[in-house]
Amino acid sequence: MVLSLRDVSVEIAGRTLIDRLRLEVETGQVVGLVGPNGSGKSTALRCVYRALCPTSGAVLFDGTDLASLKLRDSAQVIAALTQDSHTDLDFTVEELVALGRAPHIRGNRPLNGREQDLCREAMRRLDIDHLADRSVLTLSGGERQRVLIARALVQQPRVLVFDEPTNHLDVRHQIELLSYLRGSQLTVLVALHDLNLAAAVCNRIAVLSAGSLVADGTPAEVLTPELVRRVFGVDVTIVDHPHTGAPQLLFHLDPTLTPITPSKGT
Ligand SMILES: Nc1ncnc2c1ncn2[C@@H]1O[C@H](COP(=O)(O)OP(=O)(O)OP(=O)(O)O)[C@@H](O)[C@H]1O
Numbered sequence: 001m002v003l004s005l006r007d008v009s010v011e012i013a014g015r016t017l018i019d020r021l022r023l024e025v026e027t028g029q030v031v032g033l034v035g036p037n038g039s040g041k042s043t044a045l046r047c048v049y050r051a052l053c054p055t056s057g058a059v060l061f062d063g064t065d066l067a068s069l070k071l072r073d074s075a076q077v078i079a080a081l082t083q084d085s086h087t088d089l090d091f092t093v094e095e096l097v098a099l100g101r102a103p104h105i106r107g108n109r110p111l112n113g114r115e116q117d118l119c120r121e122a123m124r125r126l127d128i129d130h131l132a133d134r135s136v137l138t139l140s141g142g143e144r145q146r147v148l149i150a151r152a153l154v155q156q157p158r159v160l161v162f163d164e165p166t167n168h169l170d171v172r173h174q175i176e177l178l179s180y181l182r183g184s185q186l187t188v189l190v191a192l193h194d195l196n197l198a199a200a201v202c203n204r205i206a207v208l209s210a211g212s213l214v215a216d217g218t219p220a221e222v223l224t225p226e227l228v229r230r231v232f233g234v235d236v237t238i239v240d241h242p243h244t245g246a247p248q249l250l251f252h253l254d255p256t257l258t259p260i261t262p263s264k265g266t
Pocket of ligand 1: 012013017035036037039041043044
């Protein structure tokens with residue numbers, strides 16, 4: 001087990017955001033974290049990439065409590081793409097991607113030839129090689145997201161922690177990214193809102209609701225109409241994907257929801 005969340009709880013200002021979360025991620029698996037807004041997905045991931053310390057419980061990497069490792073050592077093995085990833089500094093795309101090597105570099109050593117090849121390969125894979133000399137400040141949301149993903153890949157981590165990596169990406173780049181993650185043999189813990197993408201890419205899906213784990217299993221085990229109704233409050237019909245057999249959710253629109261109109265006399 002490469003990554004193991006053992007009864008992780010997070011309390012902030014007297015409120016329990018995560019309640020005794022137990023989650024295992026095996027080497028080479030893609031594990032999806034899904035749940036409604038505010039259910040605690042980002043909070044759980046923050047404990048893994050160490051932006052937060054659990055109030056109780058522990059996150060183990062290869063059996064070692066992450067809290068006992070230097071930040072630099074854990075950054076060598078865990079790379080994160082987060083909701084808080086900033087790109088508000090005037091770096092070029094090439095420079096920002098190269099920063100992914102920072103945890104592996106002592107002092108001001110320049111990237112060696114192998115590392116430069118790695119950066120070029122990541123930029124090619126993420127379809128941003130043509131943007132290499134552009135300032136990241138001038139990029140579109142999807143281009144910026146792809147730069148941050150490339151930076152995480154050149155870190156060559158043992159575990160990738162991705163918080164909504166498909167944000168801003170058009171459908172082709174979403175499919176390319178998730179196909180890459182699925183085929184890469186990388187160990188990935190990824191928060192996703194799109195349940196159909198989660199079903200297509202994840203070996204396992206863990207479902208959070210109000211800070212608690214309410215289901216954990218294969219997509220077919222977890223994504224049932226009952227669970228989707230109970231956790232997300234929407235009705236779905238579930239069919240098997242004709243090529244892969246993965247569950248696909250067909251959502252029912254709610255005909256009782258009507259537009260908001262101003263009340264008379266206001
Ligand atoms: N620093 C904080 N202080 C107080 N409350 C917080 C803090 N960080 C998160 N929360 C609250 O904890 C809950 C879980 O937030 P979190 O961002 O983990 O949810 P999420 O499942 O990632 O949501 P979303 O799908 O909207 O991104 C939310 O109600 C949020 O308002």
